[in-house]
Amino acid sequence: MATHAADIVTAAVLVIGNEVLSGRTQDANLQYLAAGLGELGIRLLEARVIADDEDVIARAVNECRARYDYVFTTGGIGPTHDDITSAAVARAFGVALVRNPQVVALLNDHYAPDTVNEARLKMAEMPEGARLVENSVSRVPGFQIENVFVLAGVPSIMRAMFDGLKHRLEGGLPMLSETLVARLPEGVIAEGLAAAQARHPDVEIGSYPFYREGRSGVSLVVRSPDAASISAAIADVGAEIRRLGAEAIDEEGDS
């Protein structure tokens, strides 16, 4: 099984939030989306953290929806004045921002009637033609317009939304990976590794150094949609590690 361009499905993630750019909070959504997309055979090729600014969001959405098969945004769809993602996405698509009657009904059902104020009704505003993305945690939905999925920023809600929309995504060949860990400095194995990469051009060999307990080591990750190609390259990399007098340790939890 070889990789054909047509089998490769791509995605970008836009993390919308001044709070991540200010260093106030650590993004907690990207890794979940990256891993989840990978399982579906969708390759996350870019992620951007951008400011709560309508121009900036609209520009990033348009750049990414043209460049990738899918775009996922997180953050900025709540009821407050700084939640401007929906308006920005409507602008990016050149469509009106309209109040979705289905979401209005949902809000009236979810909140006590006299608490459905104008701020909460703002959460029903979506680009014309948007399709809802269910929120099984706190009800108020996200939405999809063409290849762009607009999700919440609160991690528990974002995860539920993503898990609930997976069936709408069409994946390509899932990327598989296997990892060997060696207690060797990267510089010692680098040449053998480059040779292994040259002998196995159908896989991608990544080398990630680490320092633990005062010793340097390296995680060698072999990735490909093809399990047999991975096995062949891993055998080769493992032999190289042993040739250098070290042990090749299979990383747990890797497929």
Added chain:
Amino acid sequence: MATHAADIVTAAVLVIGNEVLSGRTQDANLQYLAAGLGELGIRLLEARVIADDEDVIARAVNECRARYDYVFTTGGIGPTHDDITSAAVARAFGVALVRNPQVVALLNDHYAPDTVNEARLKMAEMPEGARLVENSVSRVPGFQIENVFVLAGVPSIMRAMFDGLKHRLEGGLPMLSETLVARLPEGVIAEGLAAAQARHPDVEIGSYPFYREGRSGVSLVVRSPDAASISAAIADVGAEIRRLGAEAIDEEGDS
């Protein structure tokens, strides 16, 4: 003290690494850079996670160095075949990739003589005209070319490099912030908050909902370079929280 455009110094971060895009690892550098830049009065306006691909890296470097005052890259400067950041940055600037004699001397000094192989010498390759960025952890330096700083991806090394280069950066007005936490749903305080934002156009009020111990709450962050403007807005926001029957809790550790 008002904010003038001339006082605003901006930055972007490029996290270079397939391992972050595959979900294999969680980025551990962005928040450190974001917070450190903020303390220097430099506003991080964008961060991108991009693939280990020379074209992609060169394009992102060129887009960001034109758009922002400073650009920081992390990752891809080691000795292995997948470390291509230096070559990509040289290409972005249209200059040659040359072996820096100072770094070669450093490598010969740091490693046993017979272990300074071609792979390790690759770490001495930098764009022509680059200035070294010191690495107090494992010696092998990063580099600066014009407004672009190329740093390691291993967090302990990245941090040491960033801390060591801070004196080269010229900051603007530091952004200050103060946070009040209220055990209120965002939708309840949204309207009062929008009114407070309208009364205090010189600050930025951010609203970040959370769910803890089964109850919803919100962190309200007031940001501005001007401490007096923050105090005035915080007093206003605090009064609104109390008007709604909740307690306004000062977040610890905030300035």
